[in-house]
Amino acid sequence: MYKYETHLHTYPVSACAKSDVYESLDFYKNLGYDGVFITNHFVDGNIGADSSLSYEEKINFYFSDYEKGAEYGKTIGLKVFCGFEMSYMGTDFLVYGLSKEWFLNNPQIIDMKRSEELEYLMKSGALVIQAHPYREDFYIDHIRLFPRKVHGVEIINASRNDFENDMAKLYAEHYGLLKIAGSDNHRGSKAPRLAGVCCETPIINEQDFIEKVKNSKTEIFTLDFE
Numbered sequence: 522m523y524k525y526e527t528h529l530h531t532y533p534v535s536a537c538a539k540s541d542v543y544e545s546l547d548f549y550k551n552l553g554y555d556g557v558f559i560t561n562h563f564v565d566g567n568i569g570a571d572s573s574l575s576y577e578e579k580i581n582f583y584f585s586d587y588e589k590g591a592e593y594g595k596t597i598g599l600k601v602f603c604g605f606e607m608s609y610m611g612t613d614f615l616v617y618g619l620s621k622e623w624f625l626n627n628p629q630i631i632d633m634k635r636s637e638e639l640e641y642l643m644k645s646g647a648l649v650i651q652a653h654p655y656r657e658d659f660y661i662d663h664i665r666l667f668p669r670k671v672h673g674v675e676i677i678n679a680s681r682n683d684f685e686n687d688m689a690k691l692y693a694e695h696y697g698l699l700k701i702a703g704s705d706n707h708r709g710s711k712a713p714r715l716a717g718v719c720c721e722t723p724i725i726n727e728q729d730f731i732e733k734v735k736n737s738k739t740e741i742f743t744l745d746f747e
Contacts (some may be wrong), residue, residue, distance in 0.1 A: 522721060524555055524742065525554065525555060525646070525719065525720075525724060526549055526554060526556075526558060526704055527604070527717055528678070528703070529545060529560060529677075529703075529704065530560065530606075531586045531590070534569055535561040536694070539709065540711070541586075542586045545557075545590075545706070545709040546595070546597065546711075547597065550597050550599045552670070555724075556599060556602060556723075556724055558603070559587045559600065561583065563616075564583060564631070565608050580624050581626075582627065587601070587603045591603075592706065603617075603620075604727075607698060611651065612635075612654075612667075613651070613656075614649055615650040615701075616648070617650075617727050617730060618646055618652075618727045618728060618730075618731050619646070622638075622707075625668045627645075630642075636667065643670075643671075643672065646728075647708065648672055648735070649670070650673045650674060651666070652703070652705070653689065653705065654674055654689050655681075655685040668696040672699050672735070673701060673734070674689050674699070674701075675689065675701055677689075677702035678702070678743070679702075679705060679715050679743065698739075700741065703716055703717060704716050712746075713743040713746050714746065715746075717741075717742060718734075718742070720739045722738075730747075
């Protein structure tokens with residue numbers, strides 16, 4: 522089976538990440554992974570960019586870690602794919618399948634109501650997954666669910682506890698939503714637990730990943746180091 526990380530943050534694009542793209546990719550390569558999706562915090566979240574930058578400048582900065590990672594991945598034999606973690610007051614969504622050019626051409630998404638933005642992303646061909654939907658923390662006022670505005674749910678997030686993940690799985694099952702798993706790794710090789718998806722044939726590109734998820738061609742796995 523081919524193994525993939527679906528939820529990875531790297532520094533400096535994700536301001537809260539502790540590991541840069543090179544250390545992170547070396548870590549996954551040494552574990553025998555076949556690929557990773559770099560899903561840094563988008564310009565609406567905890568991005569490590571100056572707030573005074575223009576939208577275009579922020580997009581160029583956002584893609585810088587992915588672009589470095591894609592080139593480095595070629596040298597070490599690890600496929601690197603692009604994703605996004607879009608945020609709304611502590612409610613997050615993993616988005617796959619949109620290009621840098623698409624974001625440069627659609628600056629209006631920043632001003633959209635979140636439910637309208639999610640619909641627009643889906644109509645534009647993106648796979649939209651609600652990340653850790655039952656996450657609780659001091660900065661999250663309340664849990665928000667968007668069952669009619671997403672394709673699926675991250676039912677295992679390696680950085681969250683079993684209760685939150687179990688609730689996410691129940692949510693996905695009762696609404697008939699797609700299921701994936703990811704690590705939400707901000708710590709690179711220091712992550713105590715990982716989660717991801719595996720499949721019988723390699724993922725070629727982001728669109729191939731979308732098709733595999735939608736057609737139940739992926740399975741979920743976890744790795745524990747403690």
